[in-house]
Amino acid sequence: MKTFLFLLAAVTLVMNACVSELAPVIYPTIDFEAITSTTTPLTIEQRAQMNGIYILQEGRNSFGDTVAVRWDGEALSIYTVKSVSFFYARGGMRADSARFIGYWRAVQGPETGEVSLNILASEGGKDLAAGKGNGVGLVLRGEVTSPGSQRPTAMVLTKIKALANRTRGFEIIGHRGGGRNSERLGKSENSTELMLFASQLGATACEIDVYGTSDGIPVVFHDPTFTPRTVRGAYLIGDISNYSLKQIRGFVRLVNGEQVPTLEDALMDVVDKSSIRTVWLDNKDPRVVDEILAIHQRVMDHAATKRRSIRILFGIPTVELYDAYMKSPLKGTAPVLCELDLASVRASNAVVWAPRFTDGLQSEIVEQMHKEGRDVYCWTMDDPAFIVRFLTEGDFDGFCTNYPTLLAALFYTRKDLK
């Protein structure tokens, strides 16, 4: 009888051994219209004046000692290393003071809350209104709410210096459209929604994956097969290349409800609706190389009509892709990012070499690539210790990361960049 009961208990255990779902994250509802309609937008110069490294007098417990404050288009962003959080705020000047409201969000957990910040006339507001000085000493003063806390807590930041930068420039590249940890963001990986959100996370670029459907249409999707990790919909199983775009559009959605985007639609949206300046196409399907290159041409033509500066890199991650690219009649029509050996980088005339970080700093090769006029992007950098080491000891032109907020916070606040 004991054995019988044991077996019954084992069956019960197995039947209940399901992975628990992540709780949905509910962003605070902010009335941005109320603040933008009652303030004057900052000029580009005023935004540059505000950009900088700030130290926290209040709010250290939640967000650490030092943060990066950076304007991205109309949005005021703050990136923190501690708790890896980003702030998204809108607002502007009111006479010789300024006011901003928005929300903050920890990207590695469900924490979120509201934020309101002011610049008083006596704490840098007058200089900001007049466009005087470099903004050092400017004080952002306000409060944040936190989950489970009834009362807002004070937050006070003071600008101490300009953001760290790099002469050659640097790309913060959001992996899979903005970060693989997207299940915490309410936006699916490789969705158009995540690509348009990536700059809020601190990304200046995004890497997206490209597969072909059965009817030869490039779509943005990471895995070769449909699985519950990436999609909702019971009937599409097995290889993505088994299904037409119409079947995919009709019977499946990404895990957060978005459509699987076609490459062309996604890139057009990135051009039209985001500030992303580089897109890395991580091509997975040699069958659709010509279609991808044709789409690249159409999107770049569209960008030109919009006077939009953007670089879309045709990625070559495998020998199969390399062979397909080299045989393509459209070879040479798009800038290439090559992840293979140096001979392949040179033969494909790649403008970017992208080694994996586990190969180390490779300083001599990176220097040689720079001499040849090529950039070097390293992937995939998620660990803070590695990011700091590669930023300070290496000479890379960009990192692909699942945590653009973390990379942005570390990059902009570093003191000893090359």
Added chain:
Amino acid sequence: MKRILLMIALCIISNVAAKAAGDTTAVVRHVQQSALEISISGGPQRTFFRDVTTPLTDQRQFWGLSATGKIMWHPDHILSVGVLTGYTLFSTESFTKDDIPVLNEPFQLTLEAVPLQLALSMQSGGFEINVGLGGYFLSSTFTGGNAVRQANTIFEIGVSAQASYMFSIDDAFSIGPEVNVHLLSNRGILAVAPCLRAKWEFLRY
């Protein structure tokens, strides 16, 4: 469903009572003997999906059917081991072309599976509980309005469990009610089937 469970409970109670009264209709293992047996079971099935099956509806529950076959080796112990297979229809849905503007043609979708599992079971009196460990050949079929039929099959890890109560027909045959459960946790599919089960001990040694 409640009626079926009540029937099973009544069968168990009546059998236990019959055993206490010296009745011999309940299955009693032949002690000191090993045996090979085949059993089949089948019945209607209710399938529960964790998520909606298509973006076109909110439906998560479907009627299907379950048929299971097992070949088991009974050593001279309470635990027996064998192989479980069969067929299970999880869901089938039909859509008109008005339902799917993007396709502009009617479609019928079917999700079915063939389990292939290691079966472990235990008996106590006429009561038997079984666990199937292994997976399912999960198959999805699209039948389009233009008569195109497209099937895709993958192997998916899953488990099953069966609980039955058997009544002897004769020395080798027995029959009884069974509850059959299929779980494909990665796919978010749980299926429960009240079944009728028949068992034949075809070799005893």
